[in-house]
Amino acid sequence: MRRLLIGIVLTGLTVLTQTGCAGRAELWPNSDATLRKTSTEFAADAAKRFPYKADAPRGGQALANAEVGYFLDRLDLTNLSNTEWTEVEVWINQTYVVYLPRLEPKVIKSVPFQAIYNEKGQSYPTHDGGFFSQQPMIIKKVELYRDGKLYDVPVRAAE
Numbered sequence: 452m453r454r455l456l457i458g459i460v461l462t463g464l465t466v467l468t469q470t471g472c473a474g475r476a477e478l479w480p481n482s483d484a485t486l487r488k489t490s491t492e493f494a495a496d497a498a499k500r501f502p503y504k505a506d507a508p509r510g511g512q513a514l515a516n517a518e519v520g521y522f523l524d525r526l527d528l529t530n531l532s533n534t535e536w537t538e539v540e541v542w543i544n545q546t547y548v549v550y551l552p553r554l555e556p557k558v559i560k561s562v563p564f565q566a567i568y569n570e571k572g573q574s575y576p577t578h579d580g581g582f583f584s585q586q587p588m589i590i591k592k593v594e595l596y597r598d599g600k601l602y603d604v605p606v607r608a609a610e
Contacts, residue, residue, distance in 0.1 A: 497568035510600035
């Protein structure tokens with residue numbers, strides 16, 4: 452009986468992690484209230500950000516770090532400066548974007564891939580966790596658009 456109960460609980464958890472909840476970008480609520488939107492809200496917000504700001508002045512390398520967690524399908528951003536950045540667009544590979552109202556200094560902002568959208572309204576590809584699942588596209592370039600300039604962010608894969 453105990454094994455049956457454990458099996459039912461594990462099956463339920465598997466179904467939840469595979470399907471998500473009611474259009475939310477993440478199964479568990481994000482610790483940042485500004486990232487607790489539905490997928491529809493993220494897609495609509497991203498649509499306002501296009502096209503990519505190719506002609507924007509370059510600001511050089513941002514005092515920031517981007518760590519990609521492919522297993523958890525998220526991008527962890529850290530503002531390494533001592534000042535808060537506001538009205539930030541995070542551009543991934545020049546084709547996906549997410550808006551962050553604030554990037555506080557020295558705080559890791561964990562952005563789920565499902566919050567990052569392209570101009571076609573598609574979220575950044577994730578793996579489904581299954582045995583035969585494909586890895587999401589590699590994030591080669593992360594840029595921050597703020598104060599009218601594009602800044603490059605060093606990117607590394609999570610360990």
